Amino acid sequence: MATLLIIDDERAIRKTLTEILTFEGYKIEEASDGEEGLKKFSEKSFDVVLCDIKMPKIDGLEFLQKAVDKNPDVPIIMISGHGTIETAVEAVKKGAYDFIQKPPDLNRLLITIRNAMERNTLVSETKSLRRRATKVQDMIGESEPIKKIKETIEKVAPTDARILITGENGVGKELVARWIHEKSNRADNPLVEVNCAAIPSELIESELFGHEKGSFTSAIKQRIGKFEQANGGTLFLDEIGDMSHSAQAKVLRALQEGKITRVGGEKEINVDVRVIAATNKNLMKEVEEKNFRLDLYHRLSVILIHVPSLNERRDDIPSLVDRFLDDICSDYGIPKKSIADEAMTSLKEYDWTGNIRELRNVVERLVILSNKTITKEDVKSYVLPKS
Numbered sequence: 001m002a003t004l005l006i007i008d009d010e011r012a013i014r015k016t017l018t019e020i021l022t023f024e025g026y027k028i029e030e031a032s033d034g035e036e037g038l039k040k041f042s043e044k045s046f047d048v049v050l051c052d053i054k055m056p057k058i059d060g061l062e063f064l065q066k067a068v069d070k071n072p073d074v075p076i077i078m079i080s081g082h083g084t085i086e087t088a089v090e091a092v093k094k095g096a097y098d099f100i101q102k103p104p105d106l107n108r109l110l111i112t113i114r115n116a117m118e119r120n121t122l123v124s125e126t127k128s129l130r131r132r133a134t135k136v137q138d139m140i141g142e143s144e145p146i147k148k149i150k151e152t153i154e155k156v157a158p159t160d161a162r163i164l165i166t167g168e169n170g171v172g173k174e175l176v177a178r179w180i181h182e183k184s185n186r187a188d189n190p191l192v193e194v195n196c197a198a199i200p201s202e203l204i205e206s207e208l209f210g211h212e213k214g215s216f217t218s219a220i221k222q223r224i225g226k227f228e229q230a231n232g233g234t235l236f237l238d239e240i241g242d243m244s245h246s247a248q249a250k251v252l253r254a255l256q257e258g259k260i261t262r263v264g265g266e267k268e269i270n271v272d273v274r275v276i277a278a279t280n281k282n283l284m285k286e287v288e289e290k291n292f293r294l295d296l297y298h299r300l301s302v303i304l305i306h307v308p309s310l311n312e313r314r315d316d317i318p319s320l321v322d323r324f325l326d327d328i329c330s331d332y333g334i335p336k337k338s339i340a341d342e343a344m345t346s347l348k349e350y351d352w353t354g355n356i357r358e359l360r361n362v363v364e365r366l367v368i369l370s371n372k373t374i375t376k377e378d379v380k381s382y383v384l385p386k387s
């Protein structure tokens with residue numbers, strides 16, 4: 001549900017706006033002056049902010065400036081009373097999305113909010129495009145398993161075969177999926193990622209297949225699901241082992257027929273999507289325990305890629321550490337720190353239950369806390385042994 005922040009010192013205006021917008025299906029938070037508004041704005045994320053211009057303490061313009069500094073992506077609509085229209089125009093020049101006049105005209109208000117939300121989606125879509133334009137991170141490692149994974153990627157990427165990637169958390173499953181997409185004929189189209197474990201089971205179907213307006217209480221407008229967004233490209237279903245039974249059935253149908261139906265809709269929509277799935281679970285065990293459908297398992301696992309844990313390929317640790325030192329020091333804008341041989345040996349022997357993600361965090365910690373050269377003592381002090 002979209003959340004709006006209304007900042008106005010006039011209680012009556014806040015009350016009216018809240019009533020109207022709640023009725024329209026928005027979730028509303030109120031603030032009675034710019035200061036309170038700014039506090040809420042910093043604490044939570046909002047889809048749109050409505051802000052009065054004339055207020056005590058921090059006024060609308062000052063709020064705008066500070067809010068834009070904090071998060072330029074949230075559209076702010078100014079509410080202007082008599083005599084503040086010029087200020088409202090100025091506010092728009094300074095980054096406000098638009099303004100509406102008091103007393104607010106209902107239609108104009110709703111349209112402005114809707115447009116603002118749409119712009120917001122565009123902004124995030126452009127960002128994800130930009131992210132896509134940046135190069136996929138190198139896959140570091142010369143160990144036998146990594147070499148084999150790289151060879152497999154070369155072979156399977158150009159086909160449309162579905163791939164199941166298995167391995168513990170933080171081993172690089174997502175990176176493997178990105179490389180497969182990058183080297184496929186679909187690379188110019190989107191790679192859309194869904195983390196099935198992060199989405200509540202009652203929302204997963206709408207997330208994957210979209211919904212029609214009004215199909216359930218919070219479905220205030222039509223929404224395009226991830227399958228449609230990934231059309232022509234790749235859909236990466238991460239943590240597939242956590243998907244609900246009913247979503248599994250629908251995904252199976254989408255894979256069998258290449259068609260989906262939005263939640264609450266009737267129309268069948270053709271989708272051309274290559275699915276790559278990943279899981280840290282033993283899916284066959286999930287099948288035996290009846291948590292996962294065998295037919296879906298077979299559909300997803302034409303090619304299996306297992307990414308071994310870092311503890312099983314310790315030879316890759318030095319080159320990973322070296323790359324992370326490079327990246328982190330350049331992010332911090334400092335000369336690259338070096339690492340003593342003995343310190344590297346300690347890192348090679350450490351128990352990396354958190355895999356590569358943990359290794360990167362540890363290297364970042366060492367960069368921050370150590371002097372020019374990371375010593376064995378640094379590793380001893382800052383990388384605590386696991387019991």
Ligand SMILES: Nc1ncnc2c1ncn2[C@@H]1O[C@H](COP(=O)(O)OP(=O)(O)OP(=O)(O)O)[C@@H](O)[C@H]1O
Nearest residue numbers: 138139140141168169170171172173174175356357
């Ligand atoms: N071979 C590699 N070379 C360089 N960086 C890597 C490599 N493998 C993984 N990483 C980095 O380690 C981090 C974790 O990798 P990734 O997110 O791909 O793991 P994952 O297995 O998908 O984790 P999860 O199961 O928790 O989603 C990322 O920042 C990734 O870029």
